[in-house]
Amino acid sequence: MLYYTFGILNIRGDKIETEQNNKEVFITQPRDFRMDSPLPLDCGRELKEVNIRYETAGTLNADRSNAVLVTHALSGDAHVCGRHTPEDKKPGWWDEMIGPDRPVDTNKYFVICSNVIGGCSGSTGPQSIDPDTGKPYNMSFPVITVADMVRAQKRLVEHLGITKLLAVLGGSMGGMQVLQWAVDYPEAMECFIPIATASCFTPQNIAFDWVAREAIKADPNWNNGNYTPDASPDHGLAAARMLAHITYLSEESMGRKFGRALQNKSELDFAFNYDFAVESYLQYQGQRFVERFDANSYFYITRATDYFDVTAKTDGDLVKAFSQVKAAALVVAFSSDWLFPPEQSRKIVDALLQNGSEVSFCEIKSGYGHDAFLLEVDTLGRMIKDFLHYHQEGYCHE
Amino acid sequence: MNKRQFLDPQRRHDLDIIADAVNPGDRVLDLGCGDGIFLRELKEKRKARVLGVEIDQDSIVRCIGNGVPVIQRDLNGDLGFFPDKSFDLAVLSHTLQETSRPDLLLRSIVRIGKRAAVSVINFGHWRCRTQVMFRGRMPRSTQMPFQWYDTPNIHFCTLRDFRELCARLNIKIVEERPIPGRFPRLTKLFPNAFATVCVFILEG
Numbered sequence: 001m002l003y004y005t006f007g008i009l010n011i012r013g014d015k016i017e018t019e020q021n022n023k024e025v026f027i028t029q030p031r032d033f034r035m036d037s038p039l040p041l042d043c044g045r046e047l048k049e050v051n052i053r054y055e056t057a058g059t060l061n062a063d064r065s066n067a068v069l070v071t072h073a074l075s076g077d078a079h080v081c082g083r084h085t086p087e088d089k090k091p092g093w094w095d096e097m098i099g100p101d102r103p104v105d106t107n108k109y110f111v112i113c114s115n116v117i118g119g120c121s122g123s124t125g126p127q128s129i130d131p132d133t134g135k136p137y138n139m140s141f142p143v144i145t146v147a148d149m150v151r152a153q154k155r156l157v158e159h160l161g162i163t164k165l166l167a168v169l170g171g172s173m174g175g176m177q178v179l180q181w182a183v184d185y186p187e188a189m190e191c192f193i194p195i196a197t198a199s200c201f202t203p204q205n206i207a208f209d210w211v212a213r214e215a216i217k218a219d220p221n222w223n224n225g226n227y228t229p230d231a232s233p234d235h236g237l238a239a240a241r242m243l244a245h246i247t248y249l250s251e252e253s254m255g256r257k258f259g260r261a262l263q264n265k266s267e268l269d270f271a272f273n274y275d276f277a278v279e280s281y282l283q284y285q286g287q288r289f290v291e292r293f294d295a296n297s298y299f300y301i302t303r304a305t306d307y308f309d310v311t312a313k314t315d316g317d318l319v320k321a322f323s324q325v326k327a328a329a330l331v332v333a334f335s336s337d338w339l340f341p342p343e344q345s346r347k348i349v350d351a352l353l354q355n356g357s358e359v360s361f362c363e364i365k366s367g368y369g370h371d372a373f374l375l376e377v378d379t380l381g382r383m384i385k386d387f388l389h390y391h392q393e394g395y396c397h398e
Numbered sequence: 399m400n401k402r403q404f405l406d407p408q409r410r411h412d413l414d415i416i417a418d419a420v421n422p423g424d425r426v427l428d429l430g431c432g433d434g435i436f437l438r439e440l441k442e443k444r445k446a447r448v449l450g451v452e453i454d455q456d457s458i459v460r461c462i463g464n465g466v467p468v469i470q471r472d473l474n475g476d477l478g479f480f481p482d483k484s485f486d487l488a489v490l491s492h493t494l495q496e497t498s499r500p501d502l503l504l505r506s507i508v509r510i511g512k513r514a515a516v517s518v519i520n521f522g523h524w525r526c527r528t529q530v531m532f533r534g535r536m537p538r539s540t541q542m543p544f545q546w547y548d549t550p551n552i553h554f555c556t557l558r559d560f561r562e563l564c565a566r567l568n569i570k571i572v573e574e575r576p577i578p579g580r581f582p583r584l585t586k587l588f589p590n591a592f593a594t595v596c597v598f599i600l601e602g
Binding site for chain 2 (some may be wrong): 330350364365382389390
């Protein structure tokens with residue numbers, strides 16, 4: 001009954017909203033950048049005919065000093081803000097942070113976001129056709145790294161005519177790309193904002209990825225990656241996603257959101273279908289994920305994060321790894337994030353300070369766990385907005 | 399400008415004195431920097447390169463709003479990540495009395511800064527003394543408005559106590575600038591009884 005009532009309200013609300021929004025819907029369009037030369041990779045191989053799916057919002061100013069590159073997390077894509085059509089129900093994944101009059105204001109900044117290589121949302125990945133064989137790569141796609149993703153992004157940024165970005169920002173795996181940018185292309189940005197991330201993947205992170213991939217492997221449909229769209233390893237991928245999803249929440253947020261509430265029932269079933277709201281929620285998250293994500297991509301992107309370590313070339317020395325960093329940093333962590341605990345961010349801050357870099361650090365109090373980087377928009381947004389504002393002023397004065 | 403500023407007890411005269419110790423282009427670290435207004439002034443007027451340390455999230459958000467770089471840290475924790483002499487001046491203004499181990503913090507700041515500026519609230523001020531002596535109560539004043547049980551100020555000292563601690567830690571007091579309450583002349587003669595606050599410039 002309660003749901004029904006809400007349903008009517010919703011329909012009415014939606015109607016009014018759509019009419020109002022139609023005038024103001026912020027439209028973004030996906031675009032493709034096809035590289036004219038192969039992309040060298042850390043594994044020693046190179047990737048031919050690379051395509052990068054990207055979106056931009058806002059306008060690049062005359063001196064090209066207002067470009068902000070946003071890097072996405074594991075399951076993200078290039079669609080960072082706005083809607084592709086006025087009818088789209090859901091906006092881009094960081095729409096609350098980016099757009100007109102949002103903290104990263106597209107009236108002021110030119111925002112770029114691209115799908116990572118190895119992904120499955122338009123950029124070259126395991127689903128793409130291998131030009132050498134004429135067939136999809138599947139698991140013959142080369143193992144890529146975060147540095148490879150960043151190298152591809154650098155080409156895109158150059159293609160857009162930008163030599164120095166105002167900022168690179170992103171959370172989680174996006175934060176890893178941000179750090180890799182600062183280390184690999186220290187001259188290419190005025191400031192950088194790594195959020196809810198770490199300078200390397202911890203054994204705990206690697207372990208979760210391993211179990212997730214094992215779940216996919218155990219799905220008979222996976223077939224060493226040679227599956228067809230109508231028989232894809234959905235069960236395995238959904239299980240992988242459910243596992244990962246738990247790591248994005250916190251005990252507190254799960255307790256608050258679900259408690260021990262039962263799902264559409266008043267008594268336990270004494271069976272193994274889902275009884276609890278939290279089980280039903282995970283099931284739903286898993287199913288939604290397989291609709292938009294490719295299992296082989298999950299292998300490649302998680303592997304890239306496993307391999308991530310900005311100190312790879314400096315024998316584990318983080319201070320040395322950051323020795324060339326020129327840009328100012330705003331490092332943000334969240335108190336209840338146990339996947340990338342604040343301590344990991346503090347290490348980044350300490351190493352930057354020891355190099356005399358300009359750095360700011362805030363550990364935002366939040367109960368949302370790792371997901372907080374998408375949910376704590378008020379505090380995070382205010383800091384990002386102010387930080388960008390001051391650094392754009394600095395950039396213009398140079 | 400407020401004409402009564404010299405007599406204004408709310409004005410932070412210690413910050414004016416500390417600002418005078420900053421040379422153009424200096425690197426300045428402010429431990430317990432609050433909303434960063436002081437550092438913003440140093441940045442704008444003295445072209446200092448500044449960094450704040452603060453524990454309170456709202457203050458940090460305001461610091462960034464003031465264009466001041468700031469890191470969230472507990473001053474009672476380890477500050478070993480700051481390299482030796484990495485700042486020209488390390489500032490502790492009205493902060494020392496809130497820390498759990500002022501002695502360890504003093505040692506840290508003279509290591510981190512080539513010089514340190516510490517403003518100390520003087521518990522030996524005659525008003526404090528008379529409150530204890532004649533009223534038999536813990537002192538309260540505009541500098542120290544809290545009740546004894548809910549105060550963040552857990553380590554008060556007199557100027558004499560502070561000098562003694564510096565001597566024990568082998569910290570050199572380069573300059574001492576007592577800030578008078580109502581009696582500037584008496585303050586010069588007897589700072590420990592008449593200064594409300596005193597700025598010490600230290601070298602490790």
